[in-house]
Amino acid sequence: MPYVNIKITKEGATDKQKKMLMEGVTQLLVDVLNKNPSTTIVVIDEVDTDNWGIGGVPVTELRKISK
Amino acid sequence: MPYVNIKITKEGATDKQKKMLMEGVTQLLVDVLNKNPSTTIVVIDEVDTDNWGIGGVPVTELRKISK
Amino acid sequence: MPYVNIKITKEGATDKQKKMLMEGVTQLLVDVLNKNPSTTIVVIDEVDTDNWGIGGVPVTELRKISK
């Protein structure tokens, strides 16, 4: 019954990619800790780049700078 | 001043139902731990079913399977 | 499969009281949203009063003031 929360910026992750994350994390918990996959919850939060700051700078700006 | 976070999938919970959850949890904390209701915070996160996985499968797919 | 996180200060909640919180929240989600209790997770975080601040003041100090 592990609960895993993955926070990423909202930058176009597809449903397929999100499913791959869910599958991968769930399998990892089976392999490493022998957890029951059927009660393993994975929740993905996609955060606007205006709402995610690194070093005090919103990712929206960091993306512009790095272009 | 308890802080309670309720995460549910985004599947049509009405404002009235969300208020019932807030009232119920707040009253529960009064009854069980004698907490001050006026400083009890309840935050409800409604998560897209594409972003909530159980057993590595997004709830969106689980819903289709169970139909 | 709701996930509920209850954060309270670490001030002596007994195992019995914590179980009452788990039972109460789980039943509330059954009653209000018809959620499946067997996949409802409730996690209680008990936080040191030195690590919980209100109005910028640690609860440890607030408790001393209110004595």
Added chain:
Amino acid sequence: MPYVNIKITKEGATDKQKKMLMEGVTQLLVDVLNKNPSTTIVVIDEVDTDNWGIGGVPVTELRKISK
């Protein structure tokens, strides 16, 4: 590498204000704990007022009452 999560109600915080929060928290962690700003993450969650309850009452209603 601190991780800071700021939860506020969704009531019109501008991008500029959110950046000020990111800058301020990051600088605070430098000043107080000498943390490395470049690996300090600040995530701001803006929560609908229907989903934030105080004393069992959604903020949406509290706002109406206080008008």
Added chain:
Amino acid sequence: MPYVNIKITKEGATDKQKKMLMEGVTQLLVDVLNKNPSTTIVVIDEVDTDNWGIGGVPVTELRKISK
């Protein structure tokens, strides 16, 4: 710069197992979303079995029942 939080019950996960979880999740985010591993944070919360409830029952009790 993803932030991943893994919540498991405190039931003896070794440092080596916890490192395997960190490595696995970080690599998964590289493989699936091409994320920069050097800014990927993984935090593992180990929760007392008295503080983790499923179906309203603390895991401590569930473990006794299942023995």
Added chain:
Amino acid sequence: MPYVNIKITKEGATDKQKKMLMEGVTQLLVDVLNKNPSTTIVVIDEVDTDNWGIGGVPVTELRKISK
């Protein structure tokens, strides 16, 4: 009524420093968003360095490498 969660590694932050973080964040929310300090909650989580990974490596190991 903002809720702020600061996660740092458990590396000796003093009560005084934690109070400074609480005061600073609370004042910041007053200055930037005119929030009511008396209902602003700041919770600090101090995480074991074995449980905090960056780039897949526990901070415990990173600290040894950087010595």
